[in-house]
């Protein structure tokens with residue numbers, strides 16, 4: 009099996025997996041970073057959202073060989089040191105999560121937006137977040153939390 | 162900004178002393194050996210500290226920390242927090258001293274007595290009955306725990322217990338002005354011989370509640386659900402663990418014959434293939450390998466099963482013409498419907514239908530099972546709504562003793578009714594037993610959807626008699642479909658004064674797997690009832706609000722939700738052009754609510770847009786108001802999702818959808834501009850909040866559509882194609 013070198017949350021990692029293995033399984037089952045979730049495996053739900061060089065990507069849709077060593081991967085575990093990213097704080101303030109399963113993906117998707125645009129309009133937020141499903145129906149609170157976090161950034 | 166503190170930890174107790182209903186005490190040293198990765202034992206506080214077990218529910222530590230067990234499965238409904246809040250209220254604990262842990266799985270002690278029938282206590286989180294069912298017993302436990310503390314202090318200070326009172330986490334002797342923090346009582350703890358049962362008027366007066374209905378108490382699970390640290394079963398890893406997946410048929414119940422077994426068995430990384438009645442299990446070293454092999458299985462399916470004859474849309478069309486059913490039941494007979502129909506000034510009739518819907522809980526089903534070397538015992542990690550039933554189910558399937566099945570309860574990435582059946586847990590156990598290794602079994606989303614258990618499709622035939630004053634004097638409701646009681650809930654109209662009512666159920670077996678889905682039969686039944694009322698009101702030229710006012714005149718709790726919601730929505734002022742409002746009332750698990758929505762319509766595409774949704778709810782005593790609102794909001798959004806887009810169809814037994822591209826859930830771009838919830842204050846017993854709002858959505862939207870277009874939507878979901886057809890008709 010080939011060895012792949014990855015930079016995850018500023019740490020260099022090596023994994024020995026079949027090529028074609030998705031980054032989602034590499035992160036979760038090989039590196040033990042369980043915050044990134046499996047929801048659909050086909051890029052439809054956003055539960056597996058991570059950042060690659062700051063861009064939101066679906067880890068389930070990326071084979072490990074598509075990521076080069078020079079690219080930096082950030083997962084929810086690496087978003088902030090103490091869980092205190094403005095979005096994470098806003099998520100607690102607005103009591104966003106219900107079952108919580110989609111929320112790593114929601115926060116990572118939202119973080120990528122605020123990174124580029126710290127004053128998004130309603131439309132911009134809704135469009136940017138449209139690929140992230142939440143079955144528990146926390147969308148109203150996600151929206152409010154993003155709005156209030158954008159004011160903190 | 163609210164600063165919610167973190168009271169969370171989900172640690173199972175190692176030194177638990179088994180008690181049988183009563184109280185026992187033991188000194189437990191909270192200091193633990195390192196653990197396997199597990200969903201219940203992360204983040205243990207390893208400081209050595211003397212703690213005392215006041216009773217089965219509460220441990221008090223000398224530094225003042227009060228650990229309270231929560232017996233709830235947490236699936237997003239918030240009960241993991243609400244239950245300890247109830248106990249802490251009577252205990253008069255300072256919430257910032259409280260730490261919440263998931264209780265051991267022991268129904269005799271930690272079970273919910275609120276399931277009536279046998280009086281047996283069970284650990285099952287369904288039907289929004291958790292808070293409701295535990296309320297009395299947790300108040301009692303809190304009051305009794307407080308009594309132990311008072312008793313201990315009265316002995317040490319040699320003052321009569323009557324002279325003592327409490328303030329948050331303090332016992333106070335008013336006369337002398339002495340105070341002692343709860344934590345300091347650990348040293349002088351003196352458990353009395355007998356502990357009284359407190360009557361309701363010896364418990365706190367609701368006026369004095371500090372924790373119940375306290376806006377500043379956040380949910381204990383929220384912080385770790387923002388950092389990725391919350392552990393769902395799918396996140397558990399145990400040493401030596403391998404991975405299992407199962408290929409199941411597209412037709413429910415079909416049995417497999419693996420054609421290329423020899424070839425498959427040559428694959429590197431394969432540990433074993435496990436034949437099940439309805440599928441082939443693949444166990445491999447890695448998840449990716451297991452999934453790859455699953456794809457390569459060449460299976461000949463024996464589809465000589467009932468479901469193979471079933472095509473959903475044809476079947477649903479045929480229901481109104483069937484004159485024979487597999488079974489017929491009279492669910493409700495009140496008054497004399499026949500007579501009222503005969504005497505009616507006018508008789509109305511209408512039909513409503515609904516397609517299958519799928520749970521789509523975001524965490525696909527999964528479980529980890531680790532069989533012991535001697536194959537006599539097994540450890541399970543799972544998210545389940547029925548933790549008290551896992552041991553029995555697994556023991557039964559594997560031929561073990563129930564006491565040899567240990568469950569570690571994890572967070573549930575959604576339950577919605579699906580996780581109250583343990584097929585997925587049993588499968589993990591079977592695979593583990595077959596390969597004598599710990600196995601993580603994962604259902605792919607496709608497995609979860611295609612081999613799902615759906616809310617049944619059904620036909621609702623309504624007939625009403627109206628007298629010359631426009632009163633509804635009789636209502637007949639005939640439900641046809643598969644799923645027995647799954648179809649029945651919500652058909653009764655307890656809050657409408659209709660003197661003659663009947664509900665009949667015609668059962669037609671289809672062989673498709675069916676299950677409770679948030680609010681169960683209430684979804685389709687309230688849709689039919691509420692839409693029908695508006696159709697009658699429309700024809701009679703009566704305002705739908707007025708019509709309901711009259712029907713609810715003798716039911717003040719229901720009426721209040723109606724009036725309040727109408728006020729919130731400004732019902733009496735017309736919406737802006739191009740929009741219309743619709744109203745519907747619902748009840749579920751004791752909570753009553755009215756919903757009003759405001760919609761517009763894109764006539765070219767047939768797409769309905771919900772702009773606003775208002776709802777006032779009477780859920781009795783509300784433990785956590787913000788969470789109660791969150792449940793209402795989530796229920797409404799899930800309602801809108803199911804009403805506007807969710808549709809599962811079956812062709813000759815094959816489920817036609819496979820993942821979220823063709824089973825469409827509501828997405829963020831479609832959220833309303835506002836969603837307002839009002840909680841009607843009440844000191845009555847708590848009612849079930851988790852499902853209250855979902856059933857009102859279909860009726861509210863259909864009624865708004867009727868107001869907007871003069872046309873009726875009578876088949877769920879109101880997908881754009883269907884809406885266009887109605888518009889063109």
Ligand code: FES
Pocket residue numbers: 045046047048049050051052053054055056057066067068069
């Ligand atoms: S799991 Fe990657 S988008 Fe759904």
Ligand code: FES
Pocket residue numbers: 105106107108109110111141142143144145146237523574575
């Ligand atoms: S919080 Fe449950 S799916 Fe989003």
